[in-house]
Amino acid sequence: MSDSPPLRVLIAKPGLDGHDRGAKVIARALRDAGFEVIYTGIRQTPEMIAEAALQEDVDAIGLSILSGAHMTLFPRIMDELRKRGLDDVIVWAGGIIPEADIPRLRELGIRAIFGPGSPTSETIEFLRKTQRAEAVAG
Amino acid sequence: MTTSLARHASADELAERLLAGDRLALTRMMSAVESGRSDARDALRCLFPKTGRAHVVGVTGPPGSGKSTLTTRLAIEYRIRGKTVGIVAIDPTSPFTGGAILGDRVRMMELHSDPGVFMRSMATRGVMGGLARSTLDVVLLLDAFGKDVVMIETVGVGQDEVEIARAAYTTIVVGVPNLGDDIQAIKAGILEIADVLVVNKADLAGADRLVTDLRVMLQLGGTLARAWTPPIVRTIATDGSGVPELVDRLTDHRGYLEQSGAWHQRRADSARRQVRAIVEDRVQRRLEAITSAEPWPSRFAAIAEREQGHDPYSVAEELLREVAHRGE
Numbered sequence: 001m002s003d004s005p006p007l008r009v010l011i012a013k014p015g016l017d018g019h020d021r022g023a024k025v026i027a028r029a030l031r032d033a034g035f036e037v038i039y040t041g042i043r044q045t046p047e048m049i050a051e052a053a054l055q056e057d058v059d060a061i062g063l064s065i066l067s068g069a070h071m072t073l074f075p076r077i078m079d080e081l082r083k084r085g086l087d088d089v090i091v092w093a094g095g096i097i098p099e100a101d102i103p104r105l106r107e108l109g110i111r112a113i114f115g116p117g118s119p120t121s122e123t124i125e126f127l128r129k130t131q132r133a134e135a136v137a138g
Numbered sequence: 139m140t141t142s143l144a145r146h147a148s149a150d151e152l153a154e155r156l157l158a159g160d161r162l163a164l165t166r167m168m169s170a171v172e173s174g175r176s177d178a179r180d181a182l183r184c185l186f187p188k189t190g191r192a193h194v195v196g197v198t199g200p201p202g203s204g205k206s207t208l209t210t211r212l213a214i215e216y217r218i219r220g221k222t223v224g225i226v227a228i229d230p231t232s233p234f235t236g237g238a239i240l241g242d243r244v245r246m247m248e249l250h251s252d253p254g255v256f257m258r259s260m261a262t263r264g265v266m267g268g269l270a271r272s273t274l275d276v277v278l279l280l281d282a283f284g285k286d287v288v289m290i291e292t293v294g295v296g297q298d299e300v301e302i303a304r305a306a307y308t309t310i311v312v313g314v315p316n317l318g319d320d321i322q323a324i325k326a327g328i329l330e331i332a333d334v335l336v337v338n339k340a341d342l343a344g345a346d347r348l349v350t351d352l353r354v355m356l357q358l359g360g361t362l363a364r365a366w367t368p369p370i371v372r373t374i375a376t377d378g379s380g381v382p383e384l385v386d387r388l389t390d391h392r393g394y395l396e397q398s399g400a401w402h403q404r405r406a407d408s409a410r411r412q413v414r415a416i417v418e419d420r421v422q423r424r425l426e427a428i429t430s431a432e433p434w435p436s437r438f439a440a441i442a443e444r445e446q447g448h449d450p451y452s453v454a455e456e457l458l459r460e461v462a463h464r465g466e
Contacts (some may be wrong), residue, residue, distance in 0.1 A: 005173040008259070025250055033238035036261045040245040048250045048461055057165040083160045088145065127326055 007131055008036045010058040014061040014077060017067035018042050022094060026062060029120035035127070046073060050080030053089055060090040060127055063110075070097055070105070078108050090130050094118070144167075149181035157188065157241035161256065168258060171275045174423070182275060185282045190405070192224070192281040192288045193392050194307030197218055198328070201294025203312045204338040206245040207289045207375040213255055214248070214378070215385045224280030224288040225249075225257040228270050238262075242291065256280060264291060269301045271419060274412055277305060295328065304411040306392045307404055310384075312336045313352065315344030330354060332368045334387050340372035340380065366394050389421050399463050424461055 010071070011027045013020055020042050027037045038056045053061055063070075063077065070093065081089060093105065094113040102113055112126050147163075155163035170178035195212075197205050206227065213223045227242035240259035249255045258280075260270040269292060280288045292302050303309050307458055311332035329335075335356075338350050352370055369387045373380035393403035428434065434457070441446040 005169075006263075008169075021447075027239055031232065031239045032235050035239045036231075036240060038243060038259055039246060044247070048247060051250050054165055056163060056240075056243075056259055057169045063158045065272040 006034055006036045007040065007060065007127060008056060008058045009127070010038045010049070010053050010056060010061045011036065011064065012040050012044050012052065012061060013042045013064050013118045014044050014046060014049060014073045015065060015067045016043060017065070019066050020064070023062075023064040023137070026064070026094060026120055026123060030062075030124065031125075046076040046080045048125065049077055050086065052085055053081060053086055054084045058089060059131060060092065061127045062123070063091065063093045063095075065095040065097070068096070068136065069097075073103055074105060074110060075108055078110075088134075090127070090134070092123070094123070140199045141193040149175065149177040150184075152178075153181040153185055156279065157185070158317060159284070163281060167279055168276050170273045172260070172270075174272075179239075182278065185278065189278050189281040192277075192285050193308065193388070194277055194281070195287060195289045196302035197289060197312065198292040198295050198302045198309065198331075199312030199336075199338075200314075200317065203294070203314045204375045205294070205312055206242045207293050208310075208312060208336065208338060208373060208381075209242075209248045209289050210248060211373075211375050211378050211381045212289060212385060212388075213246075213257075215381050216269040217252060217254055219385065222254045222284065223256075224283070224285035225255065225276070225291065226260060226273055226276050226280070226288070227257065227291040228260050228262060228273065228293050230293050231263050232360075233410065236263075244247065256283070269305060274305050274415070303412040304408055304415075307395060307401070307408075308333045308388050309337055310334045310388070312338050313348060314339045315342045315348045333366065333391050335368050335370045336380075336383070336384060337370060337372045338375050341374050345372060358418065363392065365398055365400070366391065421461060424464070428460055429457070429463065 009030055011023050013023050023039070027039050030037045038052065038058060040052050049061065049063075053071070063074065065073070074093070078091070080089065081091070082106060091110050092114070093110050094114040097105070097113055105113060111130060114123055145166060145397055147166065149167065152163045152167040152170065156167055162267070167178065167181070171182065199205055209225060209227070213225060216223050218417055225246070227240070227246070229238055229239045229242060231242045238261035240261060243257065246257055249257060259275065259277060260273060265271045269290070273290060277288050277290060279313065287400055290302060290305055309331050311328055315337065337345055338347070343390050349372065351443055356368060369417050371384045371387055373384055375381070395404060433461055437448060437453050441453060
């Protein structure tokens with residue numbers, strides 16, 4: 001355990017699909033990497049996700065989605081975060097997201113997208129690197 | 139629309155906005171306190187006079203007894219009665235990786251859309267006893283923010299993790315039937331801290347037995363000398379049965395504390411323990427900082443090698459002086 005406080009990360013599953021295996025795998029991997037992971041369960045609305053992010057003051061939010069509704073849900077989530085003044089939270093996504101949608105999601109402010117089969121170490125590395133960069137930028 | 143607030147906003151600014159009802163400031167202040175920022179400590183000083191109004195209720199019991207679900211139901215019942223609610227839910231940090239999964243929100247999502255409830259998860263970050271190091275400070279912030287009731291849900295506890303009693307004015311100990319050694323689990327220490335006992339999952343066979351056992355144990359436990367006999371409430375947290383009665387008993391207990399003068403006693407106790415905890419925390423941090431730098435590692439090595447003039451006792455004396463005299 002180091003002196004700097006552990007990163008707090010929210011793992012959320014927006015929308016109606018109930019397949020949370022991926023979300024649980026990443027939650028577990030992040031825990032083992034020393035993160036504090038807030039897990040909220042399945043079928044979350046954008047409001048619920050933003051509200052949890054606010055109350056838990058997380059550094060980052062991982063959105064796990066398999067239903068194909070990301071182009072509808074992600075903009076709403078980003079809106080809800082902005083409404084609460086949470087523009088500085090790092091948001092990334094994992095699940096089944098077609099290549100073609102990625103540029104638009106990046107424009108929305110989704111910082112990284114990990115498709116099926118991505119090793120969990122990629123996510124961990126991404127979070128650590130982004131966090132360090134933000135810390136330097138202050 | 140909330141204006142954004144840098145993570146490194148000064149604690150003074152956070153405190154000011156928190157008192158004005160800004161939830162972003164509240165949440166950022168909690169993080170500042172939890173990470174031990176020194177300006178947060180100063181801001182807590184200023185906030186302290188604004189606190190002391192909230193009814194702080196602790197919920198403790200063995201793992202799996204239904205603490206989160208019960209806490210959620212209690213929050214809903216308090217909301218029905220027009221009270222605002224803060225919740226601090228604590229889960230363990232892995233001693234191996236320093237990481238934690240904080241899963242209490244899963245059961246509390248029913249509360250998400252109610253602005254009258256603010257729920258925060260905390261990891262123990264290596265502290266034993268069922269609470270996290272800055273739990274009391276986070277409770278204080280919720281109190282300053284104006285919450286009428288602040289509930290603390292401890293990690294699942296075994297036998298003598300009774301820290302919650304120092305933080306709460308009213309402590310609920312939750313038991314469930316058929317754990318086999320359930321009575322064992324709540325006999326030493328845990329039972330003594332209960333102001334209200336809950337038999338949760340009261341629809342299970344074995345609930346009557348547990349109620350009887352608890353009642354007998356209370357009678358054996360020298361409660362005759364106590365002015366308050368802990369009531370035993372049966373609940374089924376998953377459907378909310380028994381929860382209104384439980385809130386009544388909690389309110390009774392607060393009434394008892396106020397009328398009997400025990401409220402002042404409890405707050406004085408809690409203040410004494412809090413001051414000690416702050417000092418212990420600061421001393422520990424200072425100790426870690428000092429001993430990680432030379433000459434101390436060499437001196438420890440010298441003790442181990444039995445070098446002349448080096449023994450644990452005299453080095454400890456010196457270190458104690460160093461800790462006391464060196465500022466931060």
